[in-house]
Amino acid sequence: MSTLSLRLPDSLHQQIKSLAAQEHISINQFISSAVAEKMSALLTEQYLIERASRGNKKSFLKVMAKVPRKKPADHDRLG
Secondary structure (H helix, E strand, O other): OOOOOOOOOOHHHHHHHHHHHHHOOOHHHHHHHHEEEEEEHHHHHHHHHHHOOOOHHHHHHHHHOOOOOOOHHHHHHHO
């Protein structure tokens, strides 16, 4: 495990301290979780952009042509 010295504005530190206490976790756990959530969002976006770049409209339309043309079930309808 690594140690990291982090400078935070006092107001942010107090908010983190309060929220961590509400969750019954340490400030370290709170910050680690927040960093992990942010990383997950960024890495997911990066993954989706990379996957989209490999997309092929012709192949997509070919696969979609295999989908039966029928009305969706009531629970699947929009609006």
